[in-house]
Amino acid sequence: MRAAAGDKTETSPAENIDAILRVEKQDEEAIAVHHRIFHWIGWFVGTVQFIVLQCAFVLCWIVFNLNFVHQAFDEYPFPLLAMILALEAVLLTSCVLIRQSTIDQTLERRDHLELQINLLAEREATRSLQILQRIAKRLDVDDADDCTPDELARETSVDQIAHDLREREKKKKIEASSGS
Incomplete structure (x- = not known):
């Protein structure tokens, strides 16, 4: 989508x-209150303050x-302390896992956004190379020094890249399992 004439087309x-x-703030606000509490507890467990408090x-x-002064x-x-600490360990582990799950979802969204931006940048770069070619x-400029200029100017097939990546991963797994 192109900006109209006179519009600012670049963002800082x-x-x-x-x-x-x-x-990210909108995503955070969409999280339920109890999840935010678990998220905060999961964060707090990983601090020096928690260790000192514990x-x-x-x-x-x-x-x-x-203390022998009282009963x-x-x-x-x-045994009561052991039971309390065991219960605390289970609950805190759950809070940490909830926090990690939320972080993973955020990272997946960021990765998806990054992929989309990279694909757009690749498409724009390919288009620029085609125009330059x-x-x-037209100017009869010799580009014989370039080994494969046409290859760079071709559209990149995301399906082919994904297929090649899967094949390489399978090959590495087979090599790793046969080498073990």
């Missing part, structure tokens, strides 16, 4: 960054239950 890098940030909690639990509610070997031919 800052405008592109702003557009990407807007899309160690302090366990240490306080042990000191409180080893301990979880005597050594601390026609100009060179």
Whole structure:
């Protein structure tokens, strides 16, 4: 889609960054509240603050239950603490996996967008090469130094590239399994 005469046809890098940030913010706002909470918990678990807080909690639990001044509610070997930590591990693992799943979805969308942009850039580059070849031919410019200028100016078949990639992956798997 071309801009009308007088319209600004190029966008600055800052405008592109702003557009990407807007899309990501919209995606983030579309996530349900409970998913955002799990996402935040998954993030927090991976911080030094969480490790310090976790160690302090366990240490306080042990000191409180080893203090001989009062009756301990979880005597050594601390079965209640072990149960709480096991339950916490399961729940925190789930939160981390939910966070990772959300991140994976975002990365898949980015990869798809990047692929679309790359395909568009390839198409534009191919078109530019075709135009340059026609100009060179009209001006009778010798391009004999180029090994295969026509090959570069041909449209790239995404299906063929994907097929070749799959074949190479299969070949590598076969080589890896026979070499093991």
